[in-house]
Amino acid sequence: MEKYLNFKTTGDFQKDIESYFLVYDKLDKYEHTLDVVRELHNIEKQFGSIEQGSEIACYCHDLGRVVDKEEIVEFCIENNIEITDEEKQMPSILHQKISRIIAETVFKIRDENILNAIRYHATSRRQPSKMEIEVLLADKLSWKEEGYEKLVKEIREALKHSREKAILYYLTDLELNKETLPLYHKDSREAYEYFKQEI
Numbered sequence: 747m748e749k750y751l752n753f754k755t756t757g758d759f760q761k762d763i764e765s766y767f768l769v770y771d772k773l774d775k776y777e778h779t780l781d782v783v784r785e786l787h788n789i790e791k792q793f794g795s796i797e798q799g800s801e802i803a804c805y806c807h808d809l810g811r812v813v814d815k816e817e818i819v820e821f822c823i824e825n826n827i828e829i830t831d832e833e834k835q836m837p838s839i840l841h842q843k844i845s846r847i848i849a850e851t852v853f854k855i856r857d858e859n860i861l862n863a864i865r866y867h868a869t870s871r872r873q874p875s876k877m878e879i880e881v882l883l884a885d886k887l888s889w890k891e892e893g894y895e896k897l898v899k900e901i902r903e904a905l906k907h908s909r910e911k912a913i914l915y916y917l918t919d920l921e922l923n924k925e926t927l928p929l930y931h932k933d934s935r936e937a938y939e940y941f942k943q944e945i
């Protein structure tokens with residue numbers, strides 16, 4: 747599994763991100779990454795500013811997607827990444843933890859805030875930081891998969907009020923659909939409970 751951590755960076759961060767995805771033949775994930783960065787800039791335009799570090803987190807959030815499906819669990823075991831029982835049911839969710847390790851090891855990201863925004867971009871968690879909220883929203887707003895058009899539109903609508911309202915809209919949608927979700931992650935459930943009380 748060392749192959750995913752042996753990549754040599756040049757110091758040109760954006761170029762290195764592109765090369766990383768291309769070396770592992772994941773052009774689609776790279777294009778998605780650019781979409782997420784674009785959505786983050788839309789959020790910046792809308793609110794006048796974003797957290798310092800959110801852009802780096804967006805560039806790194808899906809680095810873990812380079813790891814082949816069959817190798818996810820092995821990668822986690824080798825790199826001491828905890829796999830909870832529910833995550834065993836849907837190992838693809840582990841890509842958020844893997845992204846953090848790659849950002850830290852390969853791209854030398856040391857800022858805990860950025861690393862957590864990467865680590866929790868898919869599930870969120872109780873009391874997430876502002877950066878965690880921005881990165882999660884930029885990711886969801888960039889979804890182009892069929893069946894998500896309505897949800898994306900509604901999140902965008904809620905975002906007109908605030909970032910917190912937008913994430914609560916997304917988390918509420920998970921809560922309402924929990925019976926049919928392949929995984930309703932404990933961290934997402936706790937994030938929902940938190941925002942429901944806070945907003």
Ligand SMILES: [Fe+2]
Nearest residue numbers: 807808867868
């Ligand atoms: Fe992701």
Ligand SMILES: [Fe+2]
Nearest residue numbers: 778807808885
């Ligand atoms: Fe993503």
